[in-house]
Amino acid sequence: MRRFFDSSFLTIIVVFTVSNLTVIPTQLSAETFVGSVTRVSDGDTVTLQIEGSTQLKIRLSGIDAPELDQAFGEESKNRLIELVGGRNIEAQCIKKDRYRRWLCKLELDSKDVNLNLVKDGFAWWYRYYRKDQTSEDQQTYQAAEATAKKNKLGLWGDFDPVAPWDFRRQKRDKLKRRK
Numbered sequence: 001m002r003r004f005f006d007s008s009f010l011t012i013i014v015v016f017t018v019s020n021l022t023v024i025p026t027q028l029s030a031e032t033f034v035g036s037v038t039r040v041s042d043g044d045t046v047t048l049q050i051e052g053s054t055q056l057k058i059r060l061s062g063i064d065a066p067e068l069d070q071a072f073g074e075e076s077k078n079r080l081i082e083l084v085g086g087r088n089i090e091a092q093c094i095k096k097d098r099y100r101r102w103l104c105k106l107e108l109d110s111k112d113v114n115l116n117l118v119k120d121g122f123a124w125w126y127r128y129y130r131k132d133q134t135s136e137d138q139q140t141y142q143a144a145e146a147t148a149k150k151n152k153l154g155l156w157g158d159f160d161p162v163a164p165w166d167f168r169r170q171k172r173d174k175l176k177r178r179k
Contacts (some may be wrong), residue, residue, distance in 0.1 A: 021143065031102070033091045042068050043076025043123055046084060048091055058091055060114045061103040062133050062141055063123040064164045071162070072155040076122040079154075083113055094132055103132065119144040121154020124163055151158045 030037040035050035038085040043065025048056045065080075066073040093104040105115035118141055133141070134142060147158045162170075 003163060004174075010068065012050040030095055031093045033093065033104075034088065035091070036088050037086060038079055040081045040085055043080050043117065046080070046106070048089070056091075056175045057099075057101040058093070058104045058106070059070055059097055059099075060117070060123075061094060061105055062126055062129070062137060063114045063118055064126040065117065065123040066155060066164050070164065071158055072122070075154070077118070079117065079120065079122045080113075083116060105137075115141060115144055119148060119153075121148040121152075121156045126165075128165065134140070 033048060033050050033056060035048040035056070037046050038049045039057065041047070041049035044060040044063055046058050046060070048058050050056060065076040068074060068077065087108060090107045091102065092107065093102040093106040095103055097103055114123075115137075118125050125145040127142075130138045148154065155161045
């Protein structure tokens with residue numbers, strides 16, 4: 001039998017109401033893992049231990065946290081440790097990145113950890129990769145970042161916060177000029 005669509009990436013949830021039919025597209029995770037966070041590398045990367053000794057390197061999707069050698073990098077890492085260090089979490093993963101890390105939304109007690117980091121000013125919403133998020137998550141993360149910025153939470157309290165992608169580019173450019 002022929003398959004007409006691949007339901008692992010996109011599913012259509014049909015919600016019936018009394019008066020009409022509403023169709024809501026949502027992106028599903030390619031994989032869901034449940035395990036214990038054994039290591040937090042920085043503000044957006046963790047190691048998850050699942051099934052015995054299997055460990056997965058996970059990059060939090062939808063966000064970009066400051067680099068460790070960047071202003072607010074250590075604070076971002078410490079906040080992620082406070083949230084998930086040693087805890088059992090659910091990782092809803094969409095794909096692997098070029099470094100072979102799973103890109104995932106982490107949930108702890110049904111709460112979005114990635115979003116929490118943005119809300120509290122410990123990470124930026126990673127607009128460049130918004131296509132990997134549902135439209136609902138895009139709107140929620142964008143609003144969370146705007147609110148954190150307006151209220152000068154976390155890194156937004158800094159005089160001139162530099163986005164991690166700009167920080168990495170500046171670092172690369174500086175190295176190129178040295179050569």
